[in-house]
Amino acid sequence: MSGPEQTAPDLPHDTSLAVWDLPSPAIAGRRATVKAGIACSSGCNLSGARIDVHNETGQRTGSGEAGSAPWPGTTSLYWVELDVAAPDMPGECAWTLRATASGPHAPATSMVRVVVAAAPQHRVTIAVTEKGSGGPVPGVDVRVGMFRGATGEAGIAQIDVPAGRFDVVACKIGYETLSSTIEVAGDIAVHLKAAPASEPEQPYWM
Structure with missing residues (x-):
């Protein structure tokens, strides 16, 4: 007599993270905005996915949740405009973005470099x-x-x-x-x- 049928666990869906509209430049000590979007390789609805921004020391400097509508012209790029704290000193910095979604979705990460300038006078x-x-x-x-x-x-x-x-x-x-x-x-x-x-x-x- 055969035992109960075994079902294979859901395989994780690959996701990708896009980042655009970077500040050029960001202003030292001020908030900056950047857009980020997450997409699933299977076209799943990823509204509500969380996207965090971390600085070079690992400190979270911004976060948000993807909206309910995909970016115009796409079918499954769910996006959010993030408010990010720029460093206090001018120079070049790296921001690491990490997107996490519910269900069988693998997290996605992306690193971008941003130029930070002194405040205009x-x-x-x-x-x-x-x-x-x-x-x-x-x-x-x-x-x-x-x-x-x-x-x-x-x-x-x-x-x-x-x-x-x-x-x-x-x-x-x-x-x-x-x-x-x-x-x-x-x-x-x-x-x-x-x-x-x-x-x-x-x-x-x-």
């Missing part, structure tokens, strides 16, 4: 005008060191930075890339003149 106002016409140039991507911004309809971008020496780079498709170096010890205004990019020469075919 001064405002850099950058005006970009077109060389020749003098008109404002909107939609210019501007970088002051690691801090970023873009010009509005008036051709002006305002970017807050700490004191120091910074490379300024401004670029927009259809214009030559602009670059300069500034010394910031207080609020400062910078005027850049953007020249339309020259058309590449067309090859001459015989």
Whole structure:
């Protein structure tokens, strides 16, 4: 007489953890936000999965639970925006994220590196005008060191930075890339003149 039928235990489902929208940079001593999402290889609903963030010493610096709806454009990436404490000192740091879900789901981990900058103290106002016409140039991507911004309809971008020496780079498709170096010890205004990019020469075919 045969004994009771034995059932195989559920095999764990593989999961993966995605991390995006990292702060660039994070500000020393302040809170930063980052998005993270967990997905199951079998497409399971992982809403409510817990995602924790730990710093390099293992201290938990942020946590949250995945929401009820997947990230737009995906079928099973359940995500949350996490509020994370940045280190008190500028530099580079590593954040380790760990996601755990109920049921037969293996945990997932991911490590990301984040640049931490000193708190901004001064405002850099950058005006970009077109060389020749003098008109404002909107939609210019501007970088002051690691801090970023873009010009509005008036051709002006305002970017807050700490004191120091910074490379300024401004670029927009259809214009030559602009670059300069500034010394910031207080609020400062910078005027850049953007020249339309020259058309590449067309090859001459015989």
